[in-house]
Structure formats: C-alpha cells, structure tokens
Amino acid sequence: MRLIRLPEVLNKTGLSRSGLYADDSFPKRVQLGTRGVAWVESEIEDWISTRIAART
Template sequence: MKLIKLKDVMASTGLGRSTIYKYIEDGKFPKSVSLGCRAVAWVESEIQDWILERIEERDLQS
C-alpha cells in the first residue's frame, strides 16, 4: 500500500485543494490518513479506484 500527498492527489485527479476537501466533507472522495500533527496523505489505490468510478459513470451515461 502506497500513500500519496495532496500535491500528487491533485495531479492525479485534476482537482484543486478546496474541491478535494469539499468532496471529502460531502462523502464523495476518499478520506485522508493522518500521518502526524499537520501531515496527511491518501491511499493511492483508493484514489485510483475513485478515478475509475468516474470513468465508469461517464461510460454508463454514453
């Protein structure tokens, strides 16, 4: 299991910081993992799965 930082999540998804945190708040995005006092990261496979779900949703609408 690999953890990735916010910068990498933003690069992978194309989403901005505030959008990512809003989606988390709304239950629409994987939650971060606390690494300490002011550090968080995300499980890379959860982010990849979230991206694949968006692709599947797109393909179902076609």
C-alpha cells in the same frame, strides 16, 4: 500499499484543493502526524475509475 501526498493527489485527479475537500465521495485522508496527511493511492485510483465508469 502506497500513500501519496496532496500535490500528487491533485495532479492525479485534476481537482483543486478546495474541490478535493468539498467532495464528500472522495476517499478519506490518513493522518500522518500533527500536520501531515496523505491518501491511499489505490483508493484514489478506484475513485477515478468509478468516476470514469459513471460517465454517460
């Protein structure tokens, strides 16, 4: 399992920072400390795959 930080999440998804936090379907972040957060890379990839599969 790999945790990725915000810049990589934004790069992978193409979302803006505000867009990322506004999307309720986006995977939840993991708190790393008092200020640090990251996301589980496999959850981000699954989210992207779901978005691709849902397109018509």
